[in-house]
Amino acid sequence: MASTTEPASSASPAFSAPTVGFDLDMTLIDSRPGIRACFLALAERTGTYIDADLAVTRLGPPLAQELAHWFPADQLAAMGDLYRSMYPAIAIEPTTALPGAREAIAAVRTAGGRAVVVTAKHEPNAKLHLEYLGIEPDAVVGDLWAEQKAEALREHEAGVYVGDHVGDIRGARAADALSVAVATGPCDTAELTEAGADVVLADLTEFPAWLSAYRETRA
Numbered sequence: 001m002a003s004t005t006e007p008a009s010s011a012s013p014a015f016s017a018p019t020v021g022f023d024l025d026m027t028l029i030d031s032r033p034g035i036r037a038c039f040l041a042l043a044e045r046t047g048t049y050i051d052a053d054l055a056v057t058r059l060g061p062p063l064a065q066e067l068a069h070w071f072p073a074d075q076l077a078a079m080g081d082l083y084r085s086m087y088p089a090i091a092i093e094p095t096t097a098l099p100g101a102r103e104a105i106a107a108v109r110t111a112g113g114r115a116v117v118v119t120a121k122h123e124p125n126a127k128l129h130l131e132y133l134g135i136e137p138d139a140v141v142g143d144l145w146a147e148q149k150a151e152a153l154r155e156h157e158a159g160v161y162v163g164d165h166v167g168d169i170r171g172a173r174a175a176d177a178l179s180v181a182v183a184t185g186p187c188d189t190a191e192l193t194e195a196g197a198d199v200v201l202a203d204l205t206e207f208p209a210w211l212s213a214y215r216e217t218r219a
Contacts, residue, residue: 016213018113021177022151024126025059025119026185027204028101028135032056034091036069039043041090042083044072058186060165062120062145084122091125097133100183100204104162105137107208111215114138116153117172118161120145162207166195180210 014035025031025110027108039182050070058066063083064076073077108115115137119126128142141152149171161172164185172179173196179199182204192200201207 003017018108018160018211019116019156020108020113020211021116021118021149021156021158021172022104022137022159023119023120023161023165023168024117024129026098026164027162027168027182028098028117029095029133030090030098031128031158033094034087034097035059037094038083038087038091041086042079043080044118045086046071046079059212060120060145060167060186062143062216063122064207084125087122087125088128092128092132095129095133097135098204100207101133102135104204104207105135107211109210114156116152116156116158118144118149118158144171146170147174153177155193161202164192166191169195169197180207188201194219 022028036056038054039050039055043050048070048111055066063080067076067079068085081193105115116139117126117130117137121142123140126142127140130137138158144152146167147170149161153171153175157178158175160178160180161168161175162180162182163169163171164182164187166187169181169192171177178199180199181192181203182201184203189200199210201210
């Protein structure tokens with residue numbers, strides 16, 4: 001299922017010791033059960049109807065974008081704070097690692113590189129997920145979405161960014177990084193390809209072999 005369209009030279013750094021960025025929700029972890037539970041708890045707490053099943057089909061953008069479907073603009077900041085405060089007790093335990101997540105991080109390490117998680121999720125909660133699941137990247141940067149992710153990718157000199165959403169592709173492009181997309185989130189293969197991903201994988205189980213082959217082409 002892999003697509004290996006050659007990116008511009010600026011997105012193809014030497015890969016002797018790669019730094020690879022990874023998105024979190026629906027790339028490394030399946031957070032839908034935990035997020036669904038947290039939205040239901042928020043609905044109960046506030047007396048506001050939230051279609052939690054619908055909400056978890058569009059993970060990726062910042063929390064405020066989802067809350068805007070259910071709360072007026074002047075309540076978004078307070079509802080975001082409330083949601084995040086409830087999140088650790090409700091959403092961490094039900095969340096699982098996606099197939100290949102640990103192996104993808106290990107593949108980067110085996111190559112002598114660094115793995116950096118760059119996510120729109122609130123950073124403390126992102127770290128709780130990774131700690132609970134025993135996934136140990138070299139760095140975690142939260143609260144960044146789409147083109148904002150380029151800030152962290154450039155800071156850590158990431159040559160590749162792996163994500164499941166078209167917003168992740170935009171972030172990779174803004175950082176002049178190779179965009180590797182996995183079709184495990186809300187965007188299917190066709191949408192990811194159309195959005196300009198350099199490589200599209202079915203899931204992270206395909207990542208170690210892709211990384212090995214890609215490094216050989218850059219040797």
